[in-house]
């Protein structure tokens with residue numbers, strides 16, 4: 387891309403919390419406005435962070451202060467300018483087609499880091515309509531229509547052709563896309579519609595009774611297509627699918643997963659029942675269950691069932707490093723308070739709970755096992771610190 391360098395002079399500087407704002411005798415920079423972000427670029431070796439126009443004066447934000455009267459070289463970042471021009475010109479084409487062919491008005495426009503968006507005055511728009519709309523846009527792009535920019539005195543502006551009336555006076559900047567659009571606009575634009583490359587709608591969202599369309603044009607569209615393809619390829623690799631079979635296959639996978647989850651739950655219940663019976667064989671009124679590989683939900687289920695038999699149930703789960711103490715309310719034991727007191731004495735683990743049910747969490751399995759042994763011993767010997 388060609389480098390255009392403007393040599394000019396600093397005419398004013400002011401400081402605020404963002405940095406140093408400079409005015410130059412001439413500027414190649416486009417200031418933020420009309421939904422289009424400001425240009426980026428450089429003044430000498432310094433990066434231009436923002437450009438804003440206040441009451442007709444254009445201010446450039448730098449981290450450094452330059453001397454008033456000094457000569458500087460200003461240069462815009464052409465890649466960013468081209469990208470913004472593409473997204474903005476794409477909006478002209480979208481707005482024109484929506485209004486002239488579908489009677490839908492554009493209400494607002496904005497460019498974000500990843501995509502751009504327009505809010506349009508319709509309540510309903512589906513993906514079939516969007517695909518049709520994209521074909522119409524692509525047709526205009528293929529036609530390579532010239533885009534002319536003109537500075538016209540206000541009395542030479544053809545107001546009957548203006549897309550939107552303007553209250554500007556004096557010299558008015560007109561942007562015309564041949565046979566499609568005639569617009570008073572101060573933004574930046576590409577030279578022909580072919581330079582848009584393509585326009586892809588990426589999202590349809592209902593807002594305030596209208597529709598917000600997000601879209602990408604030019605290189606953004608290429609990047610999005612490549613990212614989508616990469617995502618899809620990784621799914622195809624995992625599931626051995628193709629574009630034609632992937633949707634059905636993903637639904638199938640989901641059904642299978644839900645079915646498996648139901649099966650696992652049933653199995654867990656059966657295991658819980660068997661393990662509870664084993665624990666209840668023991669004579670002691672303190673029953674211990676150690677869950678080394680099972681899910682925490684299963685440990686909980688076993689501990690609760692054991693407690694329902696009238697025993698004081700102590701359970702541990704290795705996966706989550708958690709300890710549970712539960713009883714059915716027939717024991718004179720405030721489990722939450724006791725557990726807390728034991729942990730306090732041990733100096734590790736965090737936990738607590740109610741009178742009938744308490745749990746604690748540990749940083750290591752060694753701590754978990756130590757705490758379990760200590761609690762079981764104290765329950766059996768009746769030497770609790772609470």
Ligand SMILES: [Zn+2]
Pocket residue numbers: 474475478561571572573574575
């Ligand atoms: Zn424009």
